[in-house]
Amino acid sequence: MTASRTARERVRAELTREITDIARRQLATEGAGGLSLRAVAREMGMVSSAIYRYFPSRDDLLTALIIDGYNALGAAVEQTEAACPPDDYLGRWLAACDAVRDWAVAHPHEYALIYGSPVPGYQAPQDTVAARVRDVAVLSRIVSDAWQAGAMRTPTTEPPAALDADTAVFRDLMPGVPDSVIWQAISAWTALYGWVNFEVFGQFQNTIEDRHTAFGHSMRLLAETLGFTQ
Amino acid sequence: MTASRTARERVRAELTREITDIARRQLATEGAGGLSLRAVAREMGMVSSAIYRYFPSRDDLLTALIIDGYNALGAAVEQTEAACPPDDYLGRWLAACDAVRDWAVAHPHEYALIYGSPVPGYQAPQDTVAARVRDVAVLSRIVSDAWQAGAMRTPTTEPPAALDADTAVFRDLMPGVPDSVIWQAISAWTALYGWVNFEVFGQFQNTIEDRHTAFGHSMRLLAETLGFTQ
DNA sequence: AAGAAACGAGAGCGCTGCTCTTGACGGACA
DNA sequence: TGTCCGTCAAGAGCAGCGCTCTCGTTTCTT
Numbered sequence: 001m002t003a004s005r006t007a008r009e010r011v012r013a014e015l016t017r018e019i020t021d022i023a024r025r026q027l028a029t030e031g032a033g034g035l036s037l038r039a040v041a042r043e044m045g046m047v048s049s050a051i052y053r054y055f056p057s058r059d060d061l062l063t064a065l066i067i068d069g070y071n072a073l074g075a076a077v078e079q080t081e082a083a084c085p086p087d088d089y090l091g092r093w094l095a096a097c098d099a100v101r102d103w104a105v106a107h108p109h110e111y112a113l114i115y116g117s118p119v120p121g122y123q124a125p126q127d128t129v130a131a132r133v134r135d136v137a138v139l140s141r142i143v144s145d146a147w148q149a150g151a152m153r154t155p156t157t158e159p160p161a162a163l164d165a166d167t168a169v170f171r172d173l174m175p176g177v178p179d180s181v182i183w184q185a186i187s188a189w190t191a192l193y194g195w196v197n198f199e200v201f202g203q204f205q206n207t208i209e210d211r212h213t214a215f216g217h218s219m220r221l222l223a224e225t226l227g228f229t230q
Numbered sequence: 231m232t233a234s235r236t237a238r239e240r241v242r243a244e245l246t247r248e249i250t251d252i253a254r255r256q257l258a259t260e261g262a263g264g265l266s267l268r269a270v271a272r273e274m275g276m277v278s279s280a281i282y283r284y285f286p287s288r289d290d291l292l293t294a295l296i297i298d299g300y301n302a303l304g305a306a307v308e309q310t311e312a313a314c315p316p317d318d319y320l321g322r323w324l325a326a327c328d329a330v331r332d333w334a335v336a337h338p339h340e341y342a343l344i345y346g347s348p349v350p351g352y353q354a355p356q357d358t359v360a361a362r363v364r365d366v367a368v369l370s371r372i373v374s375d376a377w378q379a380g381a382m383r384t385p386t387t388e389p390p391a392a393l394d395a396d397t398a399v400f401r402d403l404m405p406g407v408p409d410s411v412i413w414q415a416i417s418a419w420t421a422l423y424g425w426v427n428f429e430v431f432g433q434f435q436n437t438i439e440d441r442h443t444a445f446g447h448s449m450r451l452l453a454e455t456l457g458f459t460q
Numbered sequence: 461a462a463g464a465a466a467c468g469a470g471a472g473c474g475c476t477g478c479t480c481t482t483g484a485c486g487g488a489c490a
Numbered sequence: 491t492g493t494c495c496g497t498c499a500a501g502a503g504c505a506g507c508g509c510t511c512t513c514g515t516t517t518c519t520t
Contacts, residue, residue: 006518007517007518008466008467008516008517008518012466012467031347032347033263036506036507036508037507037508037509038506038507038508039507046468046469047468047469047470048507048508048509049468049469049470049471049509049510049511050467050468050469052508052509052510053466053467053468057508057509058507058508058509112347112348115427115431115433116346116347116431117261117262117342117346117347117431118342118431118432156454157447157450157451157454159447160443160446160447162440162443163440163443163444163447165439165440166437166438166439166440166444169437183444183447183448183451184451186438186444186448187421187425187448187451187452190421190424190425190428190448191417191420191421191424191425192424193424193427193428194420194421194422194423194424194425194427194428195417195420195421195424197345197423197424197427198420198423198424201345201346201347201348202348203345203423207396207399208396208416209395209396210392210393210395210396213390213392213393214393214396214413214416216390217387217389217390217393217413218413218416218417218420220387221387221413221414221417221455222417224386224387224455225451225454225455237486237487238486238487238497238498242497242498266475266476266477267476267477267478268475268476268477269476276499276500277499277500277501278476278477278478279478279479279480279499279500279501279502280498280499280500282477282478282479283497283498283499287477287478288476288477288478461520462519462520463518463519463520464517464518464519464520465516465517465518465519466515466516466517466518467514467515467516467517468513468514468515468516469512469513469514469515470511470512470513471510471511471512471513472509472510472511472512473508473509473510473511474507474508474509475506475507475508475509476505476506476507476508477504477505477506477507478503478504478505479502479503479504480501480502480503480504481500481501481502481503482499482500482501482502483498483499483500484497484498484499484500485496485497485498485499486495486496486497486498487494487495487496487497488493488494488495488496489492489493489494489495490491490492490493490494
């Protein structure tokens with residue numbers, strides 16, 4: 001309906017895309033703190049105030065980049081996992097972990113934007129919530145599939161009763177999976193991102209050099225704890 | 231010798247301390263990005279350029295705060311762990327984990343400074359290295375003590391041979407501990423900070439509310455994987 | 461064709477980190 | 491005691507930032 005109502009709207013969409021593209025490039029080279037509306041405008045041959053027609057503030061531009069980041073990471077994980085044999089649950093787990101790490105290492109500043117320290121004064125709007133869960137949804141689905149296929153051990157340690165309410169959100173993500181496994185999965189989830197954080201944020205520098213191998217081993221240990229039997 | 235050569239030097243040391251104190255307060259309220267030399271100077275009743283007599287740049291002030299942060303976290307973990315019965319290895323592990331989390335939650339911005347996304351354009355100087363290892367040294371010592379006391383299971387999964395070189399650094403931290411346990415410990419270490427990152431950086435918001443309980447459960451699972459038998 | 465909405469350009473405000481110069485002060489030495 | 495050099499705070503100033511407001515133009519709508 002609105003296909004061509006818009007010589008203007010088409011230009012607007014195009015310019016908006018160009019702004020985010022330049023901003024993403026700037027983000028990749030300078031980091032989140034170095035993202036400057038004036039620099040974006042300069043590179044576009046615009047005057048700085050014109051940018052505000054498209055993004056009312058620097059935070060709004062950041063929000064757009066954050067949503068893009070979540071979606072890019074989510075898509076990468078989804079694609080990688082989809083290419084695995086569905087009944088190779090351990091393989092799917094390891095592939096998904098690898099995908100997270102690969103994307104993060106390839107896009108460190110974007111990763112920092114979505115999983116690093118929050119930008120000061122910036123409050124993530126609700127728009128980001130939908131895009132936020134794609135990666136964890138994949139991981140959850142692997143666990144859920146593996147459990148329902150009987151390819152996981154039953155853990156020996158039950159979560160405390162106090163966690164019952166907090167488990168609800170994850171029961172929806174992993175239908176049919178017992179709470180004990182859910183909390184194992186949550187632990188594995190945080191451990192995965194803990195590793196990636198350390199690696200991307202330079203905590204392994206001068207310490208662990210063969211990071212890909214080390215990551216793989218760590219994820220394998222996590223998978224063991226999680227209880228993949230295959 | 232230099233005890234009182236210094237009406238001047240004493241004042242200088244005092245002012246330097248006052249600057250870092252104010253900067254730390256500002257860091258706590260505004261975050262790393264909001265740390266402003268001019269604001270510090272204003273609060274001290276000084277003119278902004280005078281600060282540069284004490285810290286040649288904003289980055290140098292940040293470095294001082296980072297070193298302080300590492301030391302504060304390290305000291306907190308050391309003290310907490312030292313108060314535990316030495317032969318209660320699981321207790322020492324859980325207490326040390328709790329200490330890390332407690333400090334991080336109490337000082338989120340300082341934590342972000344040392345374990346969050348690196349400040350753009352800022353390169354951590356070598357001065358920070360010494361203070362950096364205090365927390366991981368404590369965790370390593372617990373594992374090492376537990377192993378030597380025979381209070382840990384032997385893991386079934388050996389690390390790949392390619393990791394041999396990278397293991398060297400950790401062998402010094404955990405003398406006598408086999409490589410398989412060392413890599414379990416490294417995994418637990420990253421998992422611990424993965425959780426704390428998620429919690430401090432707001433990733434658990436609207437998801438996990440009873441974070442203290444959840445954290446305790448997760449650390450207990452880690453301890454199980456690590457193999458504390460007691 | 462007329463009115464409304466959207467747009468780019470420009471000036472400007474207050475803030476930042478940082479530099480340079482100037483004049484005052486204090487400790488060491490003759 | 492007097493001199494002299496290093497240290498210091500202060501101030502002005504530069505370039506950059508996010509953001510706001512106004513103004514004249516272009517584009518869409520009716």
